[in-house]
Amino acid sequence: MSKQSNWWKNSIVYQVYPKSFNDSNNDGVGDIKGIVQKLDYLDKLGIDVIWLNPIFQSPMVDNGYDISDYYEINPLFGDKKDLKELLEKAHKRKIKIILDLVVNHTSDQHKWFLESKKSKDNKYSDYYIWKNPKPDGSAPNNWEASFGGSAWEYCSGRDQYYLHCFATQQPDLNWENPELRESIYQMMRYWLDFGVDGFRLDVISLLSKRQDFPDSPPEDTNTKNYYIGVSNGPRIHEFLNEMYNEVFSKYDIMTVGETPNTNVKQALLYTDPSRDELNMVFQFDHMHIDYGKYGKFSDVRFKLSDLKNILSNWQEGLEKGWNSLYWSNHDQPRAVTRFGNENNYRIESAKMLGTLLHMMKGTPFIFQGEEIGMKNVPFSSLKEYKDVETLGEIEKMKKAGENIKFIKEASYLKSRDNARTPLPWNGDDLYHGFSDVEPWIQNSPDDININIKDALLDENSVFYHYQKLIEIRKNYDVVIEGKYKLISQSDSDVYAYMRETDEEELLVVCSFSDKKVNYTLSKDINIEKFELLLSNYPNVTYFSKHFLLNPYEANIYYRKK
Ligand code: TEU
Numbered sequence: 001m002s003k004q005s006n007w008w009k010n011s012i013v014y015q016v017y018p019k020s021f022n023d024s025n026n027d028g029v030g031d032i033k034g035i036v037q038k039l040d041y042l043d044k045l046g047i048d049v050i051w052l053n054p055i056f057q058s059p060m061v062d063n064g065y066d067i068s069d070y071y072e073i074n075p076l077f078g079d080k081k082d083l084k085e086l087l088e089k090a091h092k093r094k095i096k097i098i099l100d101l102v103v104n105h106t107s108d109q110h111k112w113f114l115e116s117k118k119s120k121d122n123k124y125s126d127y128y129i130w131k132n133p134k135p136d137g138s139a140p141n142n143w144e145a146s147f148g149g150s151a152w153e154y155c156s157g158r159d160q161y162y163l164h165c166f167a168t169q170q171p172d173l174n175w176e177n178p179e180l181r182e183s184i185y186q187m188m189r190y191w192l193d194f195g196v197d198g199f200r201l202d203v204i205s206l207l208s209k210r211q212d213f214p215d216s217p218p219e220d221t222n223t224k225n226y227y228i229g230v231s232n233g234p235r236i237h238e239f240l241n242e243m244y245n246e247v248f249s250k251y252d253i254m255t256v257g258e259t260p261n262t263n264v265k266q267a268l269l270y271t272d273p274s275r276d277e278l279n280m281v282f283q284f285d286h287m288h289i290d291y292g293k294y295g296k297f298s299d300v301r302f303k304l305s306d307l308k309n310i311l312s313n314w315q316e317g318l319e320k321g322w323n324s325l326y327w328s329n330h331d332q333p334r335a336v337t338r339f340g341n342e343n344n345y346r347i348e349s350a351k352m353l354g355t356l357l358h359m360m361k362g363t364p365f366i367f368q369g370e371e372i373g374m375k376n377v378p379f380s381s382l383k384e385y386k387d388v389e390t391l392g393e394i395e396k397m398k399k400a401g402e403n404i405k406f407i408k409e410a411s412y413l414k415s416r417d418n419a420r421t422p423l424p425w426n427g428d429d430l431y432h433g434f435s436d437v438e439p440w441i442q443n444s445p446d447d448i449n450i451n452i453k454d455a456l457l458d459e460n461s462v463f464y465h466y467q468k469l470i471e472i473r474k475n476y477d478v479v480i481e482g483k484y485k486l487i488s489q490s491d492s493d494v495y496a497y498m499r500e501t502d503e504e505e506l507l508v509v510c511s512f513s514d515k516k517v518n519y520t521l522s523k524d525i526n527i528e529k530f531e532l533l534l535s536n537y538p539n540v541t542y543f544s545k546h547f548l549l550n551p552y553e554a555n556i557y558y559r560k561k
Contacts (some may be wrong), residue, residue: 001249008198008254008279009322010480011048011096012358012470013365017330018055018077019063020422021368023435030422030434032078036086038425039093041452045371045463046470049096049254051200053330055083059109061169062147062388063330063420064100065202066107070187080194087195096197098254103184104203105170112183113171117157126177129163129209142215143229148392165206165230167388175207175239185246192247198254204240204278205259205266208233231261237269240277249276256324256363258282264317271321280324280363285310287332294400297393297410302339304512308486308495315361315484315497323362327353328370331389333418337376341514345552346373346450351465351536352554356495356510358469359556361484366466368423372455373462376418377444382411386441390415417441424451460538468534476533476558478504487525493517494549498525505530507557511549519547530557 022034032055042050054064057072064074073079090097106113115124131140131152139152139161145168152161153168163172173180188199210229240257248255257270259281270278289306292298314323327335336342340349350373358364379385382394390411397407412418424447425433432447444450455461473479482499493513499506507530511517521527527545533556540555 002276003250003252004248004279005252007252008049008363010474011254011363012046012473013049013051013098013363014042014045014047014371015051015053015329015365015367017053017368017420019053019440020420020434022423022425023437023439026436027076028435028437028439029076031076032073032082032086036082036089039089039095042095043093044467045366046467046474047095047366049098049197050090051098051256051365052100054100054102054202059107059169061107061167065102066105066109066167066170067102068107068109069111070101071190084195091195096254098198098200098256099191099196100200100202101188101191102202103173104206105164105166105172108169108171116171117155117162120158120160123179126174127180127183128171129174130158130160131163131213132160141213141229143213147388148396163209165203172206172209175209175235176211181239181242182246185243188243188247189250192251192253196253199256201255201257201278203260204257205232205236205262205270205281206230207239208236210234232259232266237275237277240270241275244276244278255279256282260284264313267314268318268321271318273321280322282324282326282329283314285314290338292410294393294397294402294410297397297414299406299409299413304492304495307339308489311360312484312486312497315486318362319483323360324365325357325360325362326365326367327357328367328419329365330367330419331416332367333414333416334374334376335370336373337413337418339512341552342375345514346375347460347462348536348550348552350462352510352512352552354462354466354469355508355534355536355554355556358466358473359479359499359506359508360497361480361482361499364473367419369419371463371466372450372452374424374444374450375446376412377421377442377446378412379417379442382408384442385411385415385417387416387420390417426453427451428453465534465536472533472556476504476506477501478506478558482506487522488519491519494519496521503561505559505561508555509547509549509557510554511552513549514551516551517549519549521545521547527557530559532556533558 019030021030022038023030024033055077056067057069057074058064058067112124112127116128139150143151145151146166154161164170210233214229255278257278267281270281289302290300292300335353336350421444422434422439427448432443455463478499478501482501485498488494488496496509535555537550537553
């Protein structure tokens with residue numbers, strides 16, 4: 001019998017990137033105690049769950065996604081006592097904590113890998129994916145690593161290559177090996193017994209590799225479609241079902257899997273509750289709508305029609321499963337720059353984006369700083385970027401002969417570092433309240449104007465809008481349960497949809513235009529019967545079918561049937 005209940009359906013998750021959240025010991029790096037200090041702030045926002053990016057022992061080649069010891073906390077972030085304290089103090093406020101687990105790969109400094117690379121016949125030899133060179137000595141196939149170069153690295157100790165889908169220092173684990181799987185389940189149970197409330201599971205859709213390791217079509221390398229050999233592989237559902245039975249089912253927890261290259265049909269297999277795998281997944285379709293010739297790093301602007309099609313497809317397709325809802329995270333640029341208007345309507349468009357997302361069906365995720373409408377970071381030069389992905393992409397674009405203006409623009413628009421600058425707690429101090437010493441990565445020059453202290457002092461700030469969105473989700477069942485229906489299919493500026501249960505109806509109207517636009521509701525929607533729950537403009541009065549929407553206006557209407 002599973003112990004899992006559905007509390008995560010009513011929850012709002014706040015993602016904390018520990019390295020950049022709050023530095024309590026003034027070493028320039030955020031830490032667990034720093035999170036404890038700010039729990040009241042998160043409580044005020046109204047969130048229910050905190051997701052912490054990886055805090056385990058790690059050489060930090062990929063900021064913690066390269067774990068060298070699953071059982072130890074990275075001293076940069078604190079220790080187990082700090083985590084216990086965070087759990088206790090969060091739980092007192094009815095906030096749950098989920099940890100980010102990376103079980104597709106480890107660090108090359110993990111003791112399993114250090115042993116594995118020594119020989120072909122020790123206990124850990126088969127914990128990773130080793131392949132013989134081709135007869136000419138070259139790599140087993142043409143897969144490229146996510147952060148650049150071949151996905152295979154030669155190791156003379158075994159005269160073999162090992163697979164790494166990400167950085168060279170992140171060797172992929174061999175999930176075909178039952179002993180490896182049991183080692184992982186044991187570790188998961190350890191942290192759940194420790195008191196954590198669930199996991200965010202990194203690149204979980206990549207665990208089961210196709211055992212014929214096929215070459216990928218060369219044209220696919222930019223979009224990382226080489227994942228064809230590793231995404232949603234033959235045994236993935238078997239592994240996750242086993243994980244559920246061995247671990248998840250024994251606790252009342254939340255699980256969210258990150259699933260690159262996964263479509264709605266596949267996502268239903270992961271999240272259909274009757275299949276006993278995961279509660280929800282992070283899909284990537286809406287993150288791909290502004291890709292260009294180098295994939296993610298591009299200057300292409302998304303089309304509203306694509307966004308509508310994709311989000312609606314996921315809303316409808318996961319009716320039986322469950323959606324996660326997100327605009328941003330530690331791998332993505334800031335939403336207001338990407339989907340809104342960071343120049344003239346930063347506040348309006350940040351509120352509009354929050355409104356559109358939070359009224360949908362699924363569990364909303366807020367990435368730190370999103371709740372104050374943080375925008376992308378105008379780093380003064382390419383040298384300021386720290387992220388391993390960005391450095392790889394810059395190199396790739398330079399090699400391809402791309403001009404520097406484009407490289408700068410693409411990095412400004414897409415680098416992961418946009419999300420990783422220190423959270424600005426105020427606009428006055430030298431390091432904006434994050435730390436007393438120089439942070440590991442520069443503060444954004446925008447912090448002077450966009451910071452938490454100012455947001456809390458301004459009753460019209462994005463913060464209070466998010467707070468209200470959270471309240472609405474808590475107070476109206478239709479936001480959790482209602483069936484989703486897109487009603488503005490063909491409008492080029494407006495994204496409008498309804499949510500409906502037998503008792504209630506919700507109407508959400510959002511403009512993506514920087515001009516005033518007309519929008520007319522279809523005949524069957526009787527707007528007179530609705531009340532306005534929230535708008536991002538004051539004095540919104542019209543209750544007729546014909547709207548004249550302000551730039552980036554977003555309104556939520558409600559009625560009891
Ligand atoms: O990201 C997985 C992933 O699909 C990345 O390629 C992601 O698409 C990319 O960062 C977007 O630009 C996860 C983590 O979220 C990321 O931080 C890690 O670097 C990666 O796995 C490897 O563990």
